[in-house]
Each structure stands twice: as C-alpha cells, then as structure tokens.
Amino acid sequence: MCLATGPVSAAPLPSAAPHAPSAASHAPVTAPHVPAAAFRTRAAAPDAPVTTSRAPAPAPAEFGTDWHDPLTAAPATSRPAAKSCEVTLAEARFSDFTPYRGTYVPPDGCGDRWSKVVLRLDGKVAGRQYDRLGYLHVGGVEILRTSTPEPSPDGIEWSVEKDVTRYSDTFRRGGDVEMLIGNVVDDTYTGIIDVKVTLTFYAQGRATRPAEVPDRVLTLQDGTLTTPRNSERVVAEVYATGSGGGCEEFWYLTVPDPAPYSCKAAGGPYREVQIKVDGRLAGIAEPFPNVWTGGWSNPFLWYVIPGPRAFDVKPIEYDLSPFAGLLDDGRPHRVDVSVVGVPEGRSGWSAPVNVLVWQDARRAHVSGALTGVEMDDLANTSSYTPGSPERLDTAGGHRLTVSGYVETSHGRVTTTVRRVLANTSVHRWTDGEDTDGLKATWSDDETVTVDGRGAPRVTRTHRTYTMDGTTTLGPDGRLRTVLRLGDRAAVDDLRGGLRTAWSRLDDTYAGDATYTTGVPRDQRHAVGTTSERYTLRGSGGCHDRRLLTEQGVLTVDHRYC
Template sequence: MLPKGCFSRCLAVAGLSLVLGGVAQAAPDSSPIGSANVTVADPTVPRPPGQPCVVQLFSDDTFNDFGTRPYSYAPPTGCGTRWSKVVLEADFSVTAGVQFDRTASIWLSGVNIYFGTTQEPSSTLAPSWHVERDLTDYSALLRNAGQGQAVLYNIVDSTYTGVIHGSARLLFYPASAAAPAPQVADAVYPLGSDPVGNTVTLNTSSDQVAATLTLPSNVERAYLDVFTQSQHNDEFWYTCVPDQYASEAQECGGGNFREAEVSIDGQAAGVAPVYPWIYTGGIDLFIWKPTPGVQTLNFMPYRVDLTPFAGILSNGSPHTVAVSVQGANNYFSATAALLVYQDHGAKQVSGALVRNTLVNQLPTPTIGSTLTQDSSGNVTGDITTNLSRHFVIEGYVNTSHGRVTTTVDQTVGFADTQTFNITATDYHQISDQLTTVQGESRSKIGAFLSGEFKASFRYPLHVDYNQTSETNGDYSILTSIKQGYDQHTGLSLGGFPLYAADVHNKVAGSDTLVLNSSFQIVSHSGQQATQDFAFHDSLGSCYRGSVSSADNVVTAYSSGQGCPGGQNHVFWFTHPDGSPYQGSTLLPW
C-alpha cells in the first residue's frame, strides 16, 4: 500500500512525473471527435439579439510567476448604461510540458468576475479552453471605471515547464425593445482581501472573509454570491474522516463535512453548500483528459437570499457581512459579493428581522462508525456523517409601495458514507456523498403573496478508489468517479406559476494507474469518461450536450439530441449553465 496519508500527495507527485506521452491536439475548427484537447458539454451564455460593445480587459497575458496581472477598466462608450446582457469571455491555454492545475480568478474593484482552475498539459499536448460568465446582475459595478487584476499563480522552472496564457473581455448588449434591460442590483459590494480583489484564506472554521459596510438607507433586497474553493490539505476534503478514525482508516483527518456559513453582525444569516469540485490533477489526472469534472474550469457561485435583513441593513449603522467554512482544515479560498437592490421611491426605509430559527442550529453533524479490525489487521466497515437542518428567516421592510415581508424557508442536508476494506495488500475506499438544498423565498406586500422563488440543489459525488500492491513493488490503482450538479428553480407571482427551469450536469469517468515504488506513473489504462448536460424550462428552452472519451481522446460528441428538431434552443435571458438568478431578475417584463 502507499504510505499512510499518501492518497492525495503521492498522486499529485505522480501526475508531475509522467513517463507517458499525450495525443496530438486536433486541428482548429475540426470535429472534436479524435481530439485530445479540452472538450466539454456545457452551454455557453445565451445572447440577446444585437451587436455587443466589447471591452478588452487583458490580452494574451503570460502567467509564469506569483505576480498578479493588473488592468484598468472603463465602461464601453456609445453603449448606454443599461444593458440587456453582460457576458465575460475568457480564453486560456498552457504550453506542452509539466504543470499543476492552477487556480485562476479575475477581479474588478474588489469583486470577483471569474473563478475556476486550469487544465493540466502533457508532454505533447498544449490544451486550450474557453469560459464564459453571465455578469448582467453586476451591471452596477461595470458602469464605473475601476482597477482590476487577473490572479493565476504559476511556477515555471526546470521541472514545472507549462506556461499559461490568457485573455478576457466583456461583451455589453445594449437594451432594446426586443431585449430590454432586466432589473439588476443597484450596487455590488465585495467581500475580499484588497480593493482590487483576491480571495481570503480560511484555514479553520473560525476564519472569515468579511466586509464591514455602511449601506444605503433604502435597501429593499439583498443577496450574497458565495465562492468557497478547497485547497491544499482540504483539496480532497470529501475523502477525509473524523480524527478518531484517521489512523485506522489510513485517511486524512478533520472529517468530511464542509458548509459555508453566512452571518450578519455575528448572527447566522444563511447557508451556502460547498460543491466538491475536482481539479484536472485530482485523484487520477487521466480521467479529466480531455473532459474535466463538473464546473472545474468555471465555478458557479451560490446565491444566498439576505432580504429578510434589508430593514436592518438600511438603518445607517455599519454592518459586517461574513462567510466562514464549517470544517475548514487548511484551507479554503473564499470570496463573496453582496448585491443590493434599493427602493427608488424612498430615501429611507425601515424594518426589522422578526424570526430566525437558524441561530440556534449549530452545523454539527452526527458521526457513526461500523469499522472493525480483525486479528490480521484487516479493517472493514463504514463511517457515516449526516446533518439536516430546516430553518426559517423572516423580516420586513417598510417601502414606498408598502410593507414587504420576506420569508426564507430552507432545508439543507448532508449525507456521507465512506466504506473501507483494507488488507495488507489492498486499500479500497468508497465515498458516497450527497449535499442537498430545498428552499423558497416568499415575499408579501401586506397580506398579498406577491412572489415566490423556489430553488433546490443536489450535489451527488461517488468516488471508488481501489489500490493494490503488486508483487513487483508497483501499485495498481483503479479509480471510478461520478459527480453531478442538479438545480431546479421555479418562480410564481400572485400564486400563479410563471417560470420553472432544470439544470443537470453529470460527469463520470474511470482509469487505472500503475505507479512504481517512487510513485512515478509507469502506465495507465482503461481511461473512459462521459459528460452529459441538460437544461430545459417551462418556456420551451431546451439544451442537450454530451461528450465521451476513451484513452484520452474524444470518441463521441453530440449537441441538441433530445431537443425538438434535434436542435438546442435557449431563450437569451435564461441561465442554462446554472448561474444564479433570483426571481424578478430573470424575466425582462
């Protein structure tokens, strides 16, 4: 067996000690079938009609050190200040060679506008990829000039030779009769580490990314977009076990429950589930070539509804909005952005928080174990980690159009079972994890139910890791991984259903690695992976995408199969990628 605690470290080292070659990249504009370059099934951000105004943020920047890449931003000229859509487009590539997966982020005036990781290269393959993010809700930020930076720390030396290049631009689609500007936040406030922007390191559960803000006196609604990315010892947090079982299970300690906690002035204000992103060097790097895991190259933030606190946030006093990660164990990179909507008919609103049942519910999971060890030292059994909380947060704000009462009603769940079968020559661990959210935000004007927004999420993860010690001293490791992202949203007005949408993103793959006693990869075999992406809504939008690979080459690719006429059709104002929206920000009428 690999030495205790070697699960993530040795595979990471092995991934940078390749003795295998890669497959040449397909020619540009050719079919992806037969290509070893990055190929995903994800949809791009849908666009409204019309020609966009383009602002280049940076072009062909080289990332080969631990410095940031600053840029100056100015809004587009001759394009107005209200846009039907704003889209970030970014393109990255890495030269052939040896390189880790790296974290990439783009910032403006302290606010994150892109967050993701990079594809690993091989000795003969220089991968390239394209990402997009819908920034329409951040239009208030983009109306003002500011300073930004791209952060992509990268080591380039005689060992780590892959040089990363990147470009990014913003596309502004002017509002028109056919594509009117939606209702967007009046202000966007960053929770970050500096005025230009960067993440904050959360080493423990008590660490926070926070901002103390004196907000406008007429806040009517507020939302927090949260990113929490696992790093370092926490990269494979979903495989860890409680400390009391770490030695017996030969795994990392600290447990495997992670959840982002949102607070206002120290009071629990909401929960953001942590997605188990797996990077392109994660567990078995060959699984993710050419198709990475769910959202690996382009994370989606989770949006927390803080509207019940609007009355408090408007009282003229400074308030501290903070995010922590329960269970953080060195470490998580975190950032967040506060989106504030104001009452334009009043300079001052008043209100109060009337109920918050989350305050008394600590995020402490229940742990169970059936682990046993026989006289030969063989270990078998399960470790379970479970937590479910239902909470209601309610508050009101007296606006120019009456008293608006908002109730956030959510149930968040976490269920994990880790199964172990450990002998002198075999180490078999199966991790089955499911994070869930069931919630709705209800708004009333007086006694009239004016709006109801429902959102549910499922983050299933299955990791089957089976390591065998061979008689020649090598290690054979068969890994199978399945991960998913399921989202359902629904909007009702006055009790009548208005809109509903579903997003399903599934990636599954497997591979067998053979490592020598120095943890170098001797060979790998049986690589296969699939990604299936589906989106549909109640207005008739339909998107289907699928990609399959074997031996690290695309073997099948389809787009539109299963949609009417075999064609994808998505309305320009929808969010087929799973990016957040909140009720009235979706539809332009």
C-alpha cells in the same frame, strides 16, 4: 492513498508545493431563476438526438502525448443580436504567484446600460503542469473564479464563457483589475498558463430587453457592509472553495479519531458555509464538492471533460433581504463567512463576498425590521466501524428560517427565507488506503417567499450534489479510478400558488481511468473513458448534450434538443 493528492493553488488562497495532480469542471453561474436565454429555443423528444455535431473518431489503444482540447456539455452563453463593444480585461502569462494588475475603463459606444455582458477567458498551456485555481477582480468585485486543465506535452487550449450582467454597476465605473492563477514553473513543471480575458457589452435597443440587474454591487470593507439607505433587496454571493492542497481540498474524505486515515478532522467530513450579520446567523448552505482536474489521484479522468463547475466556480447565494431593514440605518454592519467543520488552525478555504443590492427608486430611506431567526441545532454524527475495509458513516444537516420586512414606496414587503441542508456519506478504505471509496449525497433546499402588493411570490430551489467513486491501487502499480459526479437543481417560481416558471438541471459526469504509477509519463499506458450529459429543461426551453471520450479522443457529441 488520498483520492485528491495535489494542490489547486492561487494567492490569496492557501498555497503549497505541488504533490500530484488534482481536478476541474464547468457550469454557468446563474441566478436562482434560470433565464430562458440559457436554453436552446427548439424542443424535441427527450431521447431523440436531433443533431450529432461530431462524427465518431477512432480511439487509440491508450493515451498518447496529445488529446482533445478540454470541453464541457454545458450550454454556450447566449448573445443578443445587438450592437456590441469589447474590452480586454487581462492578458497575462502566469508562471508564479505574481498577480496581473491593470485598469478597466468602461466601453465607449454601447451606452452605460446593457442588455447583456459576457465574459470570455481563453487559455492555453503546454508541457507538464498541475491544475491551478484562479480569480479575477474588477474594482475589488470578484467576477470569476476558475481552475485550469492539466496540459498535454503538445499543448492544449480551452475557453470559459460566463454571463456577468449582474455586475453592470461595477462595469459602469472604471477600476483596478487584478487576476491571478497561481503557478509553479521549474525544470519539472514547465507549463506557463497563458490567458486572455475579455468583456463584450451588448447595448440595449428596441429588440433587446433591459437586463434585470442589481442597482449596486458592493464588497466588504474590513469585514463590514454599508448599504444604501433605500435598499429593499439584498443578496450576498460567496465564492467558497476548499483548495490549496492539504486535506480541505478534499474535505468530504476527512475522518475523525480513532479512524486510521491520512486526513483527519475532529468533526468528520461535514462542512457548511455560514454567513452572519452582526453575529446573527443569516444564511446556511452546503458547499459544492468541487473536484479539480487531477482529483481522485487520476488526471486521466479530466484531460478532456472536467467535473461539474471546475472551470466556472458558481458562488453560493444567500438572500439577506430579511436583514434589509436592519442594514438600511446607514451604519456599517459586520458580515462574517465561516466554514463549519474545518479544524481550528487549518487553512484551505477561501470565501470572498460580493453583495448585490436592489434599491427603492422612489424613497431615499427605507425602514424595516428583522422579525425572526429560527434554527434547529446543527446535526453532525460520524460512526466509525473498524474492519477490512474500514468504514465511516456520516450524517449531518441544519435548518434555518429568517424573516423581515421593509416599508417601501409600494407598501410593506415581507421576505422569508427557509433553508434546509442534509448530507449523508459512506467512506470505505483498506489498510494503506490502497482501496479508497466514497458514496455521498448533499441536498440544499431553499424557499424564498416575498409577500407585498398582490399575490405572494415564492421561489423553491432544490439542489442535490452526488459523488460515488472508488480508487484502487493494485500490486502491479496499476491505479484505477471509477467515479460518478452529479450536480442537479430543480427551481419553481410561483405566484399566488400557481407556477409561473420552472427549470430542471442535471449535469452528470462519469469516468473510468487506469494508469501505471511510479513510472515516467511515457510508460504509464493509461486508458480511460469519460462522459458528461448536461440537461437543462424548463419553461424557457431545452438544452441537452452528451459527450463521450476514449483515451483522450472525443468519440460522441450528441445534442438531444
């Protein structure tokens, strides 16, 4: 019994016919520096609820035909008090794999420099349907990757908001819009996914600070990148997702031979997303272990609260500034993204790339050089222990340090990026996979040091992802899943060794759900409790919210600061 048994699909991602439901989550995409606007401005004692936005609701004895609309504990996207203009990007009903295509025209009346740009997706679906993965492109730039909740027969509605100010360069130009949430609708799977996406632009004014955004947003052309010749900072973002059904949707459970399990990978479950420039390793990262909204064989875990990041897939960021001197020669350079550990010939991963560029406004050409690329050998070992249960222990990791400089109008600027990855997991399962469990931790530590005029600037980011769960299928056909997921990050900004800003994120999901398999929907007698606590604290303020559901009813909604 694989713990995630159905496809989350959308072209051009690999697609497959539906099997059984998968799963989903939500967290805002942010730059390494968490903006103060992401926080509530009023602080409070860490464990003292300051508001209860909903009174406890009575929970039914089991799931019915309808439940609370999906929601998360993540903070809402803040909006400045400024003149705004709204543009509709897409309105579509997805019933197959035909993309929505339209045209974007910049807003009229809010200028062409904005203090903030907010994307909002409103969706609704009713009937029966799996979770589906989708994307939204403007001018070829991916500005949103999302997945969908699974509906109730009576229908659900949900929304996703995202700060997309970083794509302002794209929004200043008109361009083609393409959106797809690949779907299958037939006599059994009846849910048509109905969405509307808007952009709201907030004008700059005396009371609103200009957003610090890249000067250019680029995409790869036939796998190559050509940057402006005065680029001094370059950041690539990669929306890497394992999806489309099949084993790479739940890559963290794969096992090598001779272990007897339904999903095989010669190197076991270790995955690493790498980016190369002209064949040189330029960046490494741990992929986030996404769980979509039918995952771990149990859609009742996700009907109200999705797992972290499922509705707003956060891109992996790679600081390629050490390569800026090399890229500034005016010629195209090859950029490749690959996922280490995927068996040859196996599909299932999608990794579109945007490149964000900051330019030197006082120079037409910035020179420089790549001065060092140092790495350890990639470590990846899996040890299989036969027995009852079977057991696979995995440990993997990698280290990379890249350095380079550019000669700018404000002097030489040297950037050094150091990244250290580690993954450990213990996977246990019984014969027939009637009991299947995983306990895993991924860490991704990054230090970016920028040394130029004045004291060195250092940003340290420590990311930790955790998964601890077990699914058990009893002889009576009752399937129970107990699962805990964690998405954590600690960020410190330092100048001359003194901390100037900091943030701490802890997004923890927990669920316990049981239902009867192999029977019609109205005979499943499903029960389940789920919770999420999303805490974001730092020099900018505090957001701390806890949600609890029982049988699809929201019973607790506390805000602690």
